[in-house]
Amino acid sequence: MKALLLENIHPAAVEVLEGRGYHVDIRPGSMSEDELIASLTDIRLLGIRSNTTVTRRVLDEAPQLVAIGCFCIGTNQVDLAASTERGIGVFNAPYSNTRSVVELVIGEIIALARRLPEKTQRMHDGVWDKSARGSHEVRGRTLGIVGYGNIGTQLSTVAEALGMRVVFYDKADRPAHGNARRTGSLAELLEVADVVSLHVDGRSGNAGFFGASEFAAMKPRALFINASRGMVVDYDSLRDHVLSGHIAGAAVDVFPAEPKAQGDPFDSVLRGLDNVILTPHIGGSTQEAQQEIGWFVAEKLVRFALEGSTALSVNLPPVLPPALVPGRRLGLLHHNVAGVLAELNATFAAAGDNVIDQHLSTRDGLGYVVTDASEPLSAESIERLRRSEYCLWARTW
Structure with a gap:
């Protein structure tokens, strides 16, 4: 059993995978499409971060691949539709780096409000600029959060x-924490926020979400932070509004196109x-977050591959x-059509297999059922299910 981990995934992931019997190939950087195809010949588990793209073509050339672990929050770098069609499980870490991102954003809010970037640069340039001009406390200021998820x-x-x-503003109906107040629209949030911080996902519909009209609608001398996805913001417009003085400062951790290697x-x-x-996409790049992500995603991969668990799979x-x-x-991963469970259990009954536990779940066009028996299931039952027209795959553990 072989696994391939790219992009400096934390050693905690290696420890988990090797502890469950996998031989782990570790690569420090990301891979192009052709490089990935050449490397996946006999790989069953693939681990990536945000700079490796897993396309339909890659999946076509990786028949042994069972699961993909995104050791990060986003999964837009993976063709989820193609993965689902092939029954390849995709897993991510939706919670593990939350605190690290939050601490970075809080630090940036304070740094921008006190204009620390330019103060620091002038000190390095040998200029003593002891002035309170443009420097403010954050206490009493209004933070506008766009995207109210984890x-x-x-x-x-x-x-x-x-x-x-x-x-905060979110299209989903999310409860407010503490004394936070929901706004009815993005425009309402921009009208009152002294700091605007984006936390939206990377779905295609969010491309260009925040542009010239949104920057123009912000309060004069407000601050702007993007630690979500680079493609959601028009950075040319942000530059124009910073240069004009309408935006007093900005912090950006993500970019539409990012370098592939250190x-x-x-x-x-x-x-x-x-x-x-x-900053170079380091919102979740703390030792604590990366260790937690390494353990969390690797556990999901091995529990899927070796036990059949699809808990927290994204697809x-x-x-x-x-x-x-x-x-x-x-x-049994199958097309979600009527009668599958009845046929499944009829097959077991005909072969004399005694079912003691069974769990079924569906999502969109797929169904997945895990069956435990009192004794090893008969080869006849397993083969018959694999030949069924509704079966994507049937695996035993």
Whole structure:
């Protein structure tokens, strides 16, 4: 059993995988499409971060691949539709780096409000500029959070602890934390927020979500932070509004196109601007977060591959089966059509297989059922299910 881990995934993942019998190939950087195809010949588990793209073509050339682990929050770098069609489980870490991102954003809010980037640069340039001009406390200021998910809600709580007022906007119906107040529209949030922080996902519909009209609608001298996805913001417009003085400062951690490897050159229209913090997509890059992500995603991969659990999969029906008794479990991933479970159990009954536990879940066009028996299931039952027209795969553990 072989696994391939790219992009400096934390050693905790290696420890988990090797502890469950996998031989792990570790690569420090990302891979192009052709490089990935060449490397996946006999790989069953693939681990990536945000800079490796898994396309339909890659999946076509990786017949042994069972699961993909995104050791990060986003999964837009993986063709989820193609993965689902092939029954390949995709897993991510939706919660593990939440605190790290929140702490970075809080630090940036304070740094921008105090204009620390330019103060620091002038000190390095040998200029003593002891002035309070443009410097403010964050206490009493209004933070507008766009996207009130795991990160947005925790940011809301921490910001309130600093004495900030919090308003938020989210298309989903999410409950407010603490004294935070929901706004009815993005325009309403932009009208009152002294700081705007984006925490939206990378779905295609969010491309260009925040542009010239949104920057123009922000309060004069407000601050702007993007630690979500680079493609959601028009950075040319942000540059224009920083240069005009309408936006007093900005912090950006994500970019539409990012270097693939450590040390590669980086360029942006935001380089060189006063009171603008640029960081290399490090929102979740703390040792604590990366260790937690490494353990969390690797556990999901091995429990899927070796026990049949699809808990927290982003694309397959979620089933969390009980503890495994080796040799007595069958997992069936199938097209979600009527009568599958009845036929499945009729097959077991005809062969004399005694079912003692069964778990079924559906998602969109797929169904997934895990069956445990009192004794090893008959080869006749398993083969018949694999030949069924509704079967994507049937695996035993």
